[in-house]
Amino acid sequence: MIKLSVDxxxxxxxxxxxxxAVSEDYSFTIKIExxxxxxxxxxxxxxxxxxxxxxxxxxAEYERWYEEDPNTxxxxxxxxxxxxxxxxxxxxxxxxxxxxxxxxxxxxxQLWKFPLSEEVRSKSLKKHFNFYKxxxxxMNKLESLFQQCVVYDMHSYNWKRWDRSVPTWNLGTANVDQxxxxxxxxxxxxxxxxxxxxxxIVSDAxxxxxxxxxxxxxxxxxxxTQNTLVLATEVKKIYCDENKQITYPExxxxxxNELKTRLKAHAKxxxxx
Numbered sequence: 001m002i003k004l005s006v007d008x009x010x011x012x013x014x015x016x017x018x019x020x021a022v023s024e025d026y027s028f029t030i031k032i033e034x035x036x037x038x039x040x041x042x043x044x045x046x047x048x049x050x051x052x053x054x055x056x057x058x059x060a061e062y063e064r065w066y067e068e069d070p071n072t073x074x075x076x077x078x079x080x081x082x083x084x085x086x087x088x089x090x091x092x093x094x095x096x097x098x099x100x101x102x103x104x105x106x107x108x109x110q111l112w113k114f115p116l117s118e119e120v121r122s123k124s125l126k127k128h129f130n131f132y133k134x135x136x137x138x139m140n141k142l143e144s145l146f147q148q149c150v151v152y153d154m155h156s157y158n159w160k161r162w163d164r165s166v167p168t169w170n171l172g173t174a175n176v177d178q179x180x181x182x183x184x185x186x187x188x189x190x191x192x193x194x195x196x197x198x199x200x201i202v203s204d205a206x207x208x209x210x211x212x213x214x215x216x217x218x219x220x221x222x223x224x225t226q227n228t229l230v231l232a233t234e235v236k237k238i239y240c241d242e243n244k245q246i247t248y249p250e251x252x253x254x255x256x257n258e259l260k261t262r263l264k265a266h267a268k269x270x271x272x273x
Contacts, residue, residue: 028084043217046068058113171207173232
C-alpha cells in the first residue's frame with residue numbers, strides 16, 4: 001500500500017492502473033487489483049478519531065465503536081475493488097449528506113461539550129468531499145468500461161437494542177429502482193440466506209426489515225450513475241459481543257469466506273444481464 005493524494009488516486013483510476021493506497025490524510029483506503037464491474041464499500045469501518053476532538057467529545061471510545069461497523073472491510077477484503085473509510089463516523093459520517101455529516105448529538109446523547117469551530121468542521125468536511133470525489137471518478141470509469149455495475153455497500157447493525165427478532169442480513173432497497181432490479185435484489189437476499197455460519201448462527205435475510213437503505217453512499221452513486229445498482233447490505237452483529245467489545249474472529253472469517261464466492265457469483269450474474 002502506498003500513500004497518494006486524491007488527485008493522484010484519480011489519475012491512476014483514469015489511466016486504469018491497478019494500485020492499493022491510503023489517502024494522504026489517512027481518511028480512506030482504496031484497492032484496485034483489477035477493473036471489474038463490481039465494487040465493495042465499507043464506509044463505516046473506520047475508528048480513527050483525531051486527537052483535537054478527544055477532550056471535547058462526551059462519547060467514550062466504546063460508545064463510538066458500538067455505533068460503528070467494525071470488521072466490515074475485513075469481510076470484503078479479498079475482492080478486487082474495495083473502498084473503505086478510516087475515520088469514525090463520530091468525526092464525520094460518510095453515509096450522510098455533507099450538510100448533516102457532522103453530528104451535534106448521536107443516538108440521543110449530546111456529542112460535543114463545546115460547539116465545533118468552523119476550522120475543525122472544515123477539516124472533516126474536506127475529507128468527506130475528497131472521498132466522494134474519488135467515488136465519482138471510480139464509478140464513472142467503471143461505467144465507461146462495463147455495461148452495468150453493482151456496488152455492495154457493507155454495514156453492520158446492533159441487534160440487541162431491538163425488542164423483536166431481527167434478520168442476520170438486511171437489504172435496504174428504498175432508494176433504488178426496486179421494479180427494475182427486483183430479480184437481482186431477491187437473488188442477493190436468497191444467497192445471503194444460504195450462508196453456512198459457525199456457532200449455530202442461522203443466516204436469514206430480509207428486505208427493508210430493520211433498515212431501508214437511506215444512506216448517502218447509496219444515494220450519491222445512484223444519482224451519479226446510469227446503470228449501477230447499489231445494494232445496502234447490513235449484517236447483524238453476530239460476529240461480536242456488542243456490549244463487551246469482543247470480536248469473534250471465527251465468525252468474521254466465516255462471513256468473509258462465504259462472501260468470497262457468493263458476492264462474485266451474484267455480481268457476475270447481474271453484470272452480464
